[in-house]
Amino acid sequence: MKSSRLPAIVFALVIVFLYVPILFLVVNSFNEARFSSTWTGFTLKWYAALFNPQNRDLWEATQRTLLIAVSSSAVSMILGTLSACALHWYRTKLQRLNYGMIYLPVIIPDLLMGISLLLFFVALGVTLGTVTILIAHITFCASFVTVVVLGRLQGFDESVIAAARDLGATRWVVIRRVILPLLAPGIVAGGLLSFTLSVDDYVITFFVTGPGSTTLPLKIYSMVKHSRELPLINAISTIFLVVTFLIVWWSQNLTRDQTVRSH
Amino acid sequence: MIRRKNEAILTAPTLLWLILFFVVPSIAMVVISFRPASIYGGVGEGWTLDAWRALGNPNYPVILWRTVRLSLVTTVICLALALPIAFVLGRMQGKWRTILVMIVIVPFWTNFVIRVAAWRILLHPEGMLRQSLISLGIIGNDTLLLYNEGAVLMVMVYTYLPFAILPLYAAAERFDYSLLEAARDLGASGFTAVTRVFIPGISRGLLTAMALVLIPALGSYVIPDLVGGPGDEMIGNKIAQRTLGDRNLPQAATLSVALLLITLIPMIVVYYLNRRERTHPA
Structure with a gap:
């Protein structure tokens, strides 16, 4: 049976749709920039900041x-x-x-x-x-x-x-x-x-x-x-x-x- | 006699818990909707229809209608996206099917507030996405990706999509795909085969999917609050405002009873159609 590619294409796009916001968030947690508009370098400082006394x-x-x-x-x-x-x-x-x-x-x-x-x-x-x-x-x-x-x-x-x-x-x-x-x-x-x-x-x-x-x-x-x-x-x-x-x-x-x- | 005693021991704890903390509160909600508000932010004495009359004030019908409209659009989009996915998953076999199902479910297991927050950060006016779309000339400088109805709809689809995929997949898994080949052999086009054979074949799953998206969508509150603008409020936002903003509990109760009545419609429809299908199989 000749089958349409359409369902598979929709499926692939939906997977992208499901993961984009989550991946964006994970990647940005290592972004040195305070605002997520640009990537300025890898850092772990936001993780370290979680341990500041002010974040008790x-x-x-x-x-x-x-x-x-x-x-x-x-x-x-x-x-x-x-x-x-x-x-x-x-x-x-x-x-x-x-x-x-x-x-x-x-x-x-x-x-x-x-x-x-x-x-x-x-x-x-x-x-x-x-x-x-x-x-x-x-x-x-x-x-x-x-x-x-x-x-x-x-x-x-x-x-x-x-x-x-x-x-x-x-x-x-x-x-x-x-x-x-x-x-x-x-x-x-x-x-x-x-x-x-x-x-x-x-x-x-x-x-x-x-x-x-x-x-x-x-x-x-x-x-x-x-x-x-x-x-x-x-x-x-x-x-x-x-x-x-x-x-x-x-x-x-x-x-x-x-x-x-x-x- | 012993059997009956055992049944009572097994049934009573949960049933009594649910009666006390689910049924009684629901009745309390209906009762309080007929009470006046007290000046201290509680519930006053006596009976009144004030809170129900207030539903006629032009604000509420608009918001009720918007709630129903956004939830219906979300349901239609979710079903439209979930159908091809269920179609693909249902035809697959073995290990890849399990992996793909997991891929679909995993985002759904992440914290709900975090998922909505992720969209808010992604679509933020200062965010990477909007800035790059502007520099590519795809959107103008004054176009916002956030705080509008489009954003609310997109995040609602994002949130409720798995509720549509899973029941449709469960139905497609039991569907006999050779029926589609038979339809094609008898001269049906691919489109006709899908609409006349596949969709009727998974109609139970379709009904469940519809209810599982529509009902929670009607009760949305977080999504319009975080990614919508002031013009995108849904009934849930009004309930939260009446509860914790100006603390008019009878008004919050009235709006909640109205929401409950609206959600009962899809519940009753699904129950009735399911029963009819069971007694008169197609």
């Missing part, structure tokens, strides 16, 4: 971001695993409701989730800060963990549970020694996804944050908005990119492991 707030924001990401992923891993098991093993009316409830936070625009949580916290008189950010992040991460673990469960060989029971394992032993080890790659992959989503989130955090509880995306946003310290943003972003790639690469390996074993 960046590190505080980073610490808070990581603290929130680690704790919200940990809670979401538990919630998501429980609800994935419920959705997989039971076909009741309750689970149909549960299914809708899990998917809505994934679909709805994050802006709406942020504003509704803010209004809820204000109505209750809750002080906004790290705790409210944490609650918001768990709320959207739990659904994503559920979806990932549910995918892992779909390739699950139910007969191993029956086999373990036949061999005299108690319910608790089956959970701890059979189900959890088999689900572990899915749970970890879901946790890594939560971690990235939490670190990535700007919109929801923006609504539910309080004074003094700045996260890294909020900090970067205000620097970008006021065009302050643009070379520093390039440097932070490059570090951010490298770390994200490492996490994604790790989580991809986990899911690949899963597909290899289930076939």
Whole structure:
């Protein structure tokens, strides 16, 4: 069949489109010029500047971001695993409701989730800060963990549970020694996804944050908005990119492991 | 009986969490839209339609319409770009397919604010791109690449494109490409084969892609705020301004309920079409 070249050309152009801004940013993080209009030479000074005492707030924001990401992923891993098991093993009316409830936070625009949580916290008189950010992040991460673990469960060989029971394992032993080890790659992959989503989130955090509880995306946003310290943003972003790639690469390996074993 | 107890133990934690922190806040949002604003920036006592009446003020319909228009244009462009990509990916085999899918996904895994910031820096008036376009004589000295509707649309397409590519790719992967050859053998032109065979064949993926781009696009706030001008504001910007600018929470709630109602339209349409397709396969 004679096939048109057009799709391949569109594909190539889109790849360029996807990478140009990111590469521009990475290259410029090593640019000596203060403004990115010209290339004046290679430097690492913007990376060094991140360690200046005057940029301590960046590190505080980073610490808070990581603290929130680690704790919200940990809670979401538990919630998501429980609800994935419920959705997989039971076909009741309750689970149909549960299914809708899990998917809505994934679909709805994050802006709406942020504003509704803010209004809820204000109505209750809750002080906004790290705790409210944490609650918001768990709320959207739990659904994503559920979806990932549910995918892992779909390739699950139910007969191993029956086999373990036949061999005299108690319910608790089956959970701890059979189900959890088999689900572990899915749970970890879901946790890594939560971690990235939490670190990535700007919109929801923006609504539910309080004074003094700045996260890294909020900090970067205000620097970008006021065009302050643009070379520093390039440097932070490059570090951010490298770390994200490492996490994604790790989580991809986990899911690949899963597909290899289930076939 | 034990099974039911187990089901409750597995279901309750997440379901109760989502009811408390997702359903109740959504209801609170609707309730607050009928409350007056208090002078301290909170929510007052009593009931009023003031915030809903304010939606009639000439500002809001313009912005609502712009939000819908920009989101629809973004969706159309994303689908138009994603279709040929899905077509190529779906026909490929083995290692290269995995590599190309990764190449498409990787930018999407980078921080959202950083991606938008990268465009802002790239298109900046003092930036390399604009300066070189001026020196090449492609654009005039007074042309800005940033702070206009074109920039907003481009960054929206950039942000939401993977949401269109992935479901279309998933559908194309299951599509039987020999059907295209059959259509060609029966005398269909390449274009007809694609529009009459390929596109109907991946219609489920097309629906999902449409919803996955359109719904978050309607809730855009960061993109018009960072790369748009004052004339490119979307409903999300107004919600943020009412919330953190002049702190009129009932007004923010009203705008959010309006946005929620708009996003329900594509959700219901997709749900309905999906169900119809399942009961009456083409």
